[in-house]
Amino acid sequence: MDQGLLVPDELVVDLVVDRVNQEDCKNGYVLDGFPRTIPQAEALDRALAEMGQKIDYAIDVEVPDENIVNRMSGRRACVDCGATYHIVYAPTAKEGICDKCGGELILRDDDKPETVLKRLGVYHEQTQPLIDYYTEAGVLREVDGTIDINDVFAAIVQILGE
């Protein structure tokens, strides 16, 4: 993983299963951003079934692509200390200057529209099929990700309390 190489699905699922078997997960847990592909989801289902467990809910936080591109392109990072800001949601006192160290702020390659669109392409190809997968399993719930972040959180908490 440190080398940025892809990790086989079964190994990832083993790591997840080890983690959710720990004491602090005995009343439940949330997997954030995992699984990302159908093979991962199938491997996870198999591993959980062996332990007599299953996924209760899969939560789809829906945000249109254009919102994601807009949000990401507003992010700024300090070249010196790495602090991150957003020109709309978390602006600095002085435009283009880091509040913490006075360093210069840049738009990282990762946040540029062309990079974000590429990642969204991978998402639509590999991750979006999970929506059908979990719909068929009867566990999919949708949350509007364009509303205030506190309201998104509240909506997720409400689903988990069902």
Ligand SMILES: [Zn+2]
């Ligand atoms: Zn800085």
